[in-house]
Amino acid sequence: MLFLETEPVGLSTICFMIFLEKFYSLLLLGHLFVTFVLLGSMTHGLLIVISYLRGKFNRQKLELFYTKVSLWSYVIVYVIGALIYPAYRIYMRQQYFDPQLPWATGLFEVKEHWGAVGLAMFFVFYFLRKNLQPAEDKDKLWLYVPLCFLLNIIVWYKVVVGCYLTLLKGSWS
Amino acid sequence: MKKSDVTYVLSAAFVTFTSFFYCCTMWFAIKLPRYYPLEHTWKWVNEKGVPSQGWYGMQVFAFLAAGIVTFIIYLVFKRAVSAETSLKPAHIRILGVAATLTATICMGYMLYHEFEKWGVFGLIGLE
Numbered sequence: 001m002l003f004l005e006t007e008p009v010g011l012s013t014i015c016f017m018i019f020l021e022k023f024y025s026l027l028l029l030g031h032l033f034v035t036f037v038l039l040g041s042m043t044h045g046l047l048i049v050i051s052y053l054r055g056k057f058n059r060q061k062l063e064l065f066y067t068k069v070s071l072w073s074y075v076i077v078y079v080i081g082a083l084i085y086p087a088y089r090i091y092m093r094q095q096y097f098d099p100q101l102p103w104a105t106g107l108f109e110v111k112e113h114w115g116a117v118g119l120a121m122f123f124v125f126y127f128l129r130k131n132l133q134p135a136e137d138k139d140k141l142w143l144y145v146p147l148c149f150l151l152n153i154i155v156w157y158k159v160v161v162g163c164y165l166t167l168l169k170g171s172w173s
Numbered sequence: 174m175k176k177s178d179v180t181y182v183l184s185a186a187f188v189t190f191t192s193f194f195y196c197c198t199m200w201f202a203i204k205l206p207r208y209y210p211l212e213h214t215w216k217w218v219n220e221k222g223v224p225s226q227g228w229y230g231m232q233v234f235a236f237l238a239a240g241i242v243t244f245i246i247y248l249v250f251k252r253a254v255s256a257e258t259s260l261k262p263a264h265i266r267i268l269g270v271a272a273t274l275t276a277t278i279c280m281g282y283m284l285y286h287e288f289e290k291w292g293v294f295g296l297i298g299l300e
Contacts, residue, residue: 018210085226086210094224106291113195113283116232120191120239121276124184131180139262140181142269147188150276 021087025171031080035159038073041066042155049148057135064129071126074155078119091172097165104168107161118154121147178260179250185272186246190239192279197238198231199286205230 020027045066048059097104125147132140174182197203206215207225219225260268287293294300 019213082229085228086208089224089226090210102291103293103296106287106293109287109291110284112228113231113287114280116228116235117192117195117276117280117283119232120236121188124188127180128184131177137177139265140177140269142266143181143185143188143272144269146269146273150273150280154280 018090019086020083021091024084024087024091027080027084028166028170031077031084034073034076034080035162038070038077038155039159041069041073042152045070046148046152049145052134052141053145060134063134067126067129070151071122074119074122078115081115092165092169095172096169101168104165108165111158111161114154115158118151118158121151121154125151174250174254174256174258174260178265179247181260181265182250182268183243183247185268187239187243189272189275190242191235192276194238195231195235196279196282198234199283203234205234 045063048063048066051057051059093105093108097108125144128140128144128147132144134141134144198205204217205227206217206229207219207227208215208229209220209223209225211224216225219227292300
């Protein structure tokens with residue numbers, strides 16, 4: 001919705017209402033809080049998955065629970081991220097990062113690409129685990145364990161870069 | 174084939190093809206719908222100088238394309254492979270390694286593509 005127009009050129013002279021920009025800070029906070037849950041469940045899950053490699057399978061139920069929590073927290077984080085992206089694109093990227101710190105946009109773009117591929121991986125990770133008995137189907141760990149590592153890399157990269165970019169510029173008001 | 178074997182094959186296929194098709198949008202500069210946040214509209218063209226978001230289109234393309242290929246694989250398995258057949262351990266391992274390698278290479282390419290484009294390599298002295 002175009003809400004106040006003073007001149008037909010330039011962001012500095014036109015005041016627009018970007019999708020969900022009023023709720024940006026609130027949604028960003030929600031994004032962060034659910035990310036804590038995601039990070040905790042993924043990292044704890046990884047520790048149990050590493051124990052599978054040592055032949056210890058005594059915490060399978062807990063690991064399945066972490067997988068479920070990870071999937072749904074990732075979906076929530078992802079949806080919130082997709083919703084606030086338009087406001088970020090205009091007020092952070094267009095006005096600050098692209099012209100002044102282009103390397104920061106580079107870090108952000110990798111975060112987004114990995115995040116998108118990560119969404120597909122998360123669903124696969126969960127459905128694979130649902131149909132898998134780690135102690136019996138050891139061969140299938142050849143996909144499950146690397147997926148767990150890759151997803152941890154994606155999640156940790158997203159968290160570190162996301163927090164760093166927010167430190168560089170967290171809001172526009 | 175057992176349900177868990179089918180799930181395994183389809184999982185490996187979906188991970189592989191999602192990563193691959195996502196990279197295809199970069200390699201072949203495939204025209205996809207872009208969102209223009211200032212105009213609140215979607216367009217197929219990439220208008221220079223106007224901020225737009227191609228990320229939504231890229232992921233929908235990758236998920237749809239990978240979903241279609243995975244569904245075709247499912248149909249082929251359903252028709253061609255009997256219910257009693259089970260995957261050989263060597264095939265399970267090869268599939269796992271192939272899917273992991275493809276996903277890792279594609280993620281590496283995404284990182285290279287963006288770091289090169291936005292000067293991150295130059296910043297850390299790798300240019």
